[in-house]
Amino acid sequence: MERFDRIKVPSAYEMVAEAIEAEIVSGRLRPGDEIGTEAALVRQFGVNRSTVREGIRVLEQGGLVRREASRKLFVCEPRAGGLSTRISRALVLQDVTFRELFDTAMVLEVGVVEGAVFHADAATLAALEQNQERLEAAVNNPVVVAELDSEFHALLARACGNRVLEMAREPAALLFFPSTEMICRRVPEGAGRMAQAHRFIIDAVKARDLELSRTWMRRHLVDWRKGFVRAGREIDEPVERIFARYALSKSQS
Amino acid sequence: MERFDRIKVPSAYEMVAEAIEAEIVSGRLRPGDEIGTEAALVRQFGVNRSTVREGIRVLEQGGLVRREASRKLFVCEPRAGGLSTRISRALVLQDVTFRELFDTAMVLEVGVVEGAVFHADAATLAALEQNQERLEAAVNNPVVVAELDSEFHALLARACGNRVLEMAREPAALLFFPSTEMICRRVPEGAGRMAQAHRFIIDAVKARDLELSRTWMRRHLVDWRKGFVRAGREIDEPVERIFARYALSKSQS
């Protein structure tokens, strides 16, 4: 048992990043505000431009500021940060299995649909209907089906009116739903069953029927799992890195 | 509807970061491996050291590499990234309410305890027992009680054997459980009830009793909420930024 922690001398670029972060977290700088040019920061902080730039990289990667087309630097919506992508990547590096993804999705997506039953508004319901229409029209195109399934769940998450839950489900969803494409490709009847399940879920949410919405969400996910196994995959195998790299790079933009 | 996406010309430092990231994600560089000195990277990539350094900042902040005491750079365990902290910060910036935190915790912690019923091993159960002992000995110290409560739920999450779920709950937990201290301070009987609930949860997990574990976890969380309200707080108020800043900075180390 040591008495003292190691002393960490903060470097200049870290202090630059922290100073700007403090302004954002405190609310003195709001999303959309400009940070100023690098030269301006050099003047204010009294450090070299290289140092300022390193600090900016930290903030950029932290999702606090954004630079558009190598131009002005401004505070960005905290949502935008692409943090989920990085969590997903960490999960892949830990060799998590599809079972873990599935079990987590079961917990989170059922929680989401419960919230949606209480909070879904007309606009989101309309968006869900539109998603459903497109899904029914595209049951023979695995790529589009996978995208629409992913969007369906994202819309539902938005509809549940809980931003914490919405964000909590994102990393798993990013790894989970892309497999839908593979499933649809190998299990022909999969897309049809999915469309049917979505239909029931939407109806249950509209009818504010908690129990029914839960039931159909569970059924929908169990179906996904069955399809996964029928497509010849093993539920306890880790999410492969190559696949994940592809899926995540697509989502990053 | 535009036909083409904007073309993004990658800058050199981004390519440096991506090149190293690719090695890590593909598994050719494993946690613990050294990346090499800045000078070595300069030679290999044929770019300036400033450029390499900017790339390194990106990777560092992304939680892929770590530099210890301003010394050698090496690939780090994906878990370490401190990403949850940043998600929590984003949530605070979005002014999420305690209700959102609570509802999410309800979904996730119940999911966690279900997993724990199936997967908890002897070592974790022992750790939970030890946590319980310390909790019962400290019911009069709000600071310690809050820490132990937070640890209790983290242990349970570890016990559930699902790293995806474990990581999904972290951002909410980081914002949620610190309030326990405030509650214990203002509601004297709170800590005792908490110890009792923990006791029942541990026993239910040990007995592999799914339904009982669920029931007590729900009860435990509902209790937290009652305490929150009895402490004079409003469940629909946003998590304050000052509080969050304090809580998160503590957790970062």
Add this chain to the structure above:
DNA sequence: AATAGCCTTTTGTCCGACAAAGCCTGCTTT
């Protein structure tokens, strides 16, 4: 008013340099 061309600002990258901190190696001391 719209456009083309010019000028200015800003970013991305490069070069070279140096102090401070860690690491290593060889020397001194016991």
Add this chain to the structure above:
DNA sequence: AAAGCAGGCTTTGTCGGACAAAAGGCTATT
């Protein structure tokens, strides 16, 4: 000969200055 120390080497963090290319703004032309 082993342990301890000092000095030298390596590497990081920071600095100052420089320049091409892109973006933005301004003016004159049609």
